[in-house]
Amino acid sequence: MDKEKLGTAIVVTSGKGGVGKTTTSANLGTGLAILGYSVVILDADIGLRNLDVVMGLENRIVYDVVDVVEKNCRLKQALIKDKRHEKLYLLPAAQTKDKTAVKPEQMVELISELKKEFDYIIIDCPAGIEQGFQYSIAGADEAIIVTTPEISAVRDADRVIGILEAKEIHNPRIVINRIRPDMVKRGDMMNIDDIIDILAIDLLGIVPDDESIVVSTNKGEPVVMDNKSKAGQAYRNIAKRVTGEEVELLNLEADDEGKLSKIIKLLFGK
Amino acid sequence: MVYGGVELKKDLVTFKGISEGVYLDVVGNDLEEIKKDLDSKLNNSSKFFKGAKFLGIRSNELSEDEIIELKLILKYKYEFNISNEGLPEYISSYYKEKNSEQFIYSLDNINEGMTKFVYGTLRSGQVVEYNGNIVVVGDVNPGAFLKAKGNIIVLGSLKGVAHAGIGGNYDSIVAAFSLLPMQLGIGSIIVRPPEGDTQYKYPEVAKVVNGEVLIEPYLPNK
Numbered sequence A: 001m002d003k004e005k006l007g008t009a010i011v012v013t014s015g016k017g018g019v020g021k022t023t024t025s026a027n028l029g030t031g032l033a034i035l036g037y038s039v040v041i042l043d044a045d046i047g048l049r050n051l052d053v054v055m056g057l058e059n060r061i062v063y064d065v066v067d068v069v070e071k072n073c074r075l076k077q078a079l080i081k082d083k084r085h086e087k088l089y090l091l092p093a094a095q096t097k098d099k100t101a102v103k104p105e106q107m108v109e110l111i112s113e114l115k116k117e118f119d120y121i122i123i124d125c126p127a128g129i130e131q132g133f134q135y136s137i138a139g140a141d142e143a144i145i146v147t148t149p150e151i152s153a154v155r156d157a158d159r160v161i162g163i164l165e166a167k168e169i170h171n172p173r174i175v176i177n178r179i180r181p182d183m184v185k186r187g188d189m190m191n192i193d194d195i196i197d198i199l200a201i202d203l204l205g206i207v208p209d210d211e212s213i214v215v216s217t218n219k220g221e222p223v224v225m226d227n228k229s230k231a232g233q234a235y236r237n238i239a240k241r242v243t244g245e246e247v248e249l250l251n252l253e254a255d256d257e258g259k260l261s262k263i264i265k266l267l268f269g270k
Numbered sequence B: 001m002v003y004g005g006v007e008l009k010k011d012l013v014t015f016k017g018i019s020e021g022v023y024l025d026v027v028g029n030d031l032e033e034i035k036k037d038l039d040s041k042l043n044n045s046s047k048f049f050k051g052a053k054f055l056g057i058r059s060n061e062l063s064e065d066e067i068i069e070l071k072l073i074l075k076y077k078y079e080f081n082i083s084n085e086g087l088p089e090y091i092s093s094y095y096k097e098k099n100s101e102q103f104i105y106s107l108d109n110i111n112e113g114m115t116k117f118v119y120g121t122l123r124s125g126q127v128v129e130y131n132g133n134i135v136v137v138g139d140v141n142p143g144a145f146l147k148a149k150g151n152i153i154v155l156g157s158l159k160g161v162a163h164a165g166i167g168g169n170y171d172s173i174v175a176a177f178s179l180l181p182m183q184l185g186i187g188s189i190i191v192r193p194p195e196g197d198t199q200y201k202y203p204e205v206a207k208v209v210n211g212e213v214l215i216e217p218y219l220p221n222k
Helices: A021-034 A051-055 A065-069 A104-117 A131-138 A151-166 A181-186 A192-199 A211-219 A230-242 A259-268 B031-049 B064-077
Strands: A008-013 A039-043 A088-091 A120-124 A142-147 A173-179 A202-208 B013-018 B021-026 B053-058 B115-119 B127-130 B133-137 B145-148 B152-158 B161-164 B174-179 B183-186 B189-191 B204-209 B212-217
Touching: A008 A021, A008 A104, A008 A131, A021 A039, A021 A051, A021 A088, A021 A120, A021 A142, A021 A173, A021 A230, A039 A051, A039 A104, A051 A088, A065 A104, A104 A120, A104 A131, A131 A151, A142 A151, A142 A192, A151 A192, A173 A192, A192 A202, A202 A230, A211 A230, B013 B031, B021 B031, B021 B064, B031 B064, B053 B064, B115 B127, B127 B133, B133 B145, B145 B152, B152 B161, B161 B174, B174 B183, B183 B204, B189 B212
Parallel strands: A008 A120, A008 A142, A039 A088, A039 A120, A142 A173, A173 A202, B021 B053, B115 B133, B127 B145, B133 B152, B145 B161, B152 B174, B161 B183
Antiparallel strands: B013 B021, B174 B204, B183 B189, B204 B212
16 A cells, blocks of 8 residues: 555535435445546544444444544554455444544544555545535545535535535535436436536535445445446446546436347447 | 706705705805805704704815804804814715716716725625715625625616615715616615516616605616
């Protein structure tokens, strides 16, 4: 894990709870690892950890992030190597402590350590804008905002973008999660343009509402590894965009399209 | 100013009440005429101002000495209680535009003054307060607050809360390319839009008419 260039720390945040921060963190991290980057996913939701569950690494935790910042263990002892990917690590949250256990300065120090070892540090931020949020964004270079097409989630995202700007984390990008194309088509759900219009930030990706997410979360296998899932495809695209590659937005409506026409599209472009 | 072909004679002096007290608004620079107008006003109603806190005189044409002379008249001839506070900043920093013929009717009451410019999107939870006018070059999102002692202009959509004329300046206006505020205030009047989705595709101006907030399309040729 020796390298000269420092890695990038990206915080995944939303303000509102339950919009898919942890799912996005797990899938983005795994997606980047699939692309060959060295990645650590840091669970900053101290006291309510579940990134380890989503990743299927629950039973391997010995030390956690609070042990690291309190110097009860070395950083490398707390890093958990993923089952499936060589270059993917998890730094789990503590479950028996709360959010007062970590201070922003400690987080900055920890992340600058991690940056020496990894290409990407994905920080899974807790919901809200209190201490947990404050220390999560303290060491971040970039931010990804997760929202769902609901007014309440968009409102919270707006608030969070404002706070990030005040903390000098500029140009956050947005992932719109759990889109239901049929509802958008009927006009029952906010569409992507409405959301971008309000938030006025760049779109990083769109993820459809997909049952396979629930299945994969319960199994502890990030959906990004599922080649058949549309949400998996969405997260693979998001990971590519994070590395700077330009990928077209997923066409959510082409759901019932036959395989043959897809192949034709692939072969002939249009 | 000409409204419908009839020229209105403007009073040279006007007493105006704001939450801090009373002040005198003076138009023109003809001191003798101004004094005459003042006398005729106060001979009828000098008792009316008894006990009121007199803040000062607003004029952009009279000299310092002439303003002091008027103050002395008010103090000794009419026994005004002149406060040391002076005029609040948001009033003293305004002065009437001289060539108001250029102004359109719906923006009649815009005055000049200190203005804060805000660039970019104002987001939920962000507050901009200013002792003058506020101009936002961007959107004001739901949950954001604008509070101005003067006017508020938004070059974008106004979906947050806008309160103009804080402190009792009922002449102030709120204008936006897309005026869809959660709440809108002018002076001490606070209103909210009617229920139902009414989105107009043109700029609108909100102002106070007869004690009510009136919202009308911005029509430059009106």
